[in-house]
Amino acid sequence: MAIVVCEPAHRLFTEPFYARMITAAEEVLTGHGVPLAVMTATAATSTIATPPLVAGGVDGVLLISARDRHPLVVTLAASGIPVRSAGRPPDGIDLPHVDMDNRDGGRQAAEHLLLGGRRSIGVIAGPPTLPAARDRLDGFMQTLTLAGMTGVPVAYGDFSHASGVHGMQWLLRRMPNVDAVFAASDVMAAAALQTLRRTGRRVPEDVAVIGFDDAPIARRTSPALTTVRQPVEEFSALATRLLLLSMSADDAPPNNPVLPTELVVRESA
Incomplete structure (x- = not known):
């Protein structure tokens, strides 16, 4: 095989x-x-x-x-x-x-941010040619739309650390008052955490961050990463x-x- x-x-x-x-x-x-x-x-x-x-x-x-x-x-x-x-x-x-139920994972992440009172939300999505990445983004965005939130900016990455850094930098330029980020992988979410720390943003006080995977890195970041677990x-x-x-x-x-x-x-x- x-x-x-x-x-x-x-x-x-x-x-x-x-x-x-x-x-x-x-x-x-x-x-x-x-x-x-x-x-x-x-x-x-x-x-x-x-x-x-x-x-x-x-x-x-x-x-x-x-x-x-x-x-x-x-x-x-x-x-x-x-x-x-x-x-x-x-x-x-x-x-x-x-x-995996990627669409529902995106929904869960969006609902958690909304229930936490976050309203200036950005996304670091995965490659748009990959069905799993599209489903995560669709589930997240559809939930925000149902809550009346439109025009959410989306940076696209490839699940790598470098693309997470670039995506977070792009979001900060686009929306300096961002208060939440959903990243479509834990590696990109960890990169977002590092980028936010370098710019003086506190997590989660200033910006909440949610990843996807529940990879080992999610428990080693500071602070530990809220994430969507896939088995x-x-x-x-x-x-x-x-x-x-x-x-x-x-x-x-x-x-x-x-x-x-x-x-x-x-x-x-």
């Missing part, structure tokens, strides 16, 4: 989400005696990554971070090879998948088990489970 991460290789080694996903998948596969290959494939490198996957080199593929208009995702969907997407696949691509290990293990089932049974029933997310309240909001 192959895990294909639709990101550049450096993200595989710098983003803790991928390490957690691969580790949980490997534990499941080890119990079944199935070897695991791991590879990355951006849109630019898909022509290199595709041949070994579709030429019989693997019996199944677990896709992680499948994005819109990614050539490899389109090819695998039409290949007949057992494929399971960890995360909702791009619109128009019919692939079995396991998903990463359970998510990866379930996707792996369902892929194994489809590899061994041609008539495996379609099953696209969605796992719940949960707001974890700590000190930052």
Whole structure:
């Protein structure tokens, strides 16, 4: 079985989400005696990554971070090879998948900020081509709209620390009186905390910050990060088990489970 991460290789080694996903998948596969290959494939490198996957080199593929208009995702969907997407696949691509309830996670974050009296809210969103990032943003923004709040500024990042810094700097220029920030990953939220501290803003007294993931970094920031927990290990293990089932049974029933997310309240909001 192959895990294909639709990101550049450096993200595989710098983003803790991928390490957690691969580790949980490997534990499941080890119990079944199935070897695991791991590879990355951006849109630019898909022509290199595709041949070994579709030429019989693997019996199944677990896709992680499948994005819109990614050539490899389109090819695998039409290949007949057992494929399971960890995360909702791009619109128009019919692939079995396991998903997190990212939209509801965004809703929970927005409601928490609104109930805390925050009214000058900004967002550091994830890549707009990634369905999970869009769902987090949509759930957050729709909740604010229902509360009568429109025109909320959105900075877009790529889940990296650098993009969190740039996103927070952009928001501060756009809205100097910002009193709350929702970041679509804990890494970007941690970067926002550091940026706010450098500008003399106190968290949460001046600015509340909420992240997404409940990664280990969320408990090590100062103050500790309020975040939306997604059950990463359970998510990866379930996707792996369902892929194994489809590899061994041609008539495996379609099953696209969605796992719940949960707001974890700590000190930052």
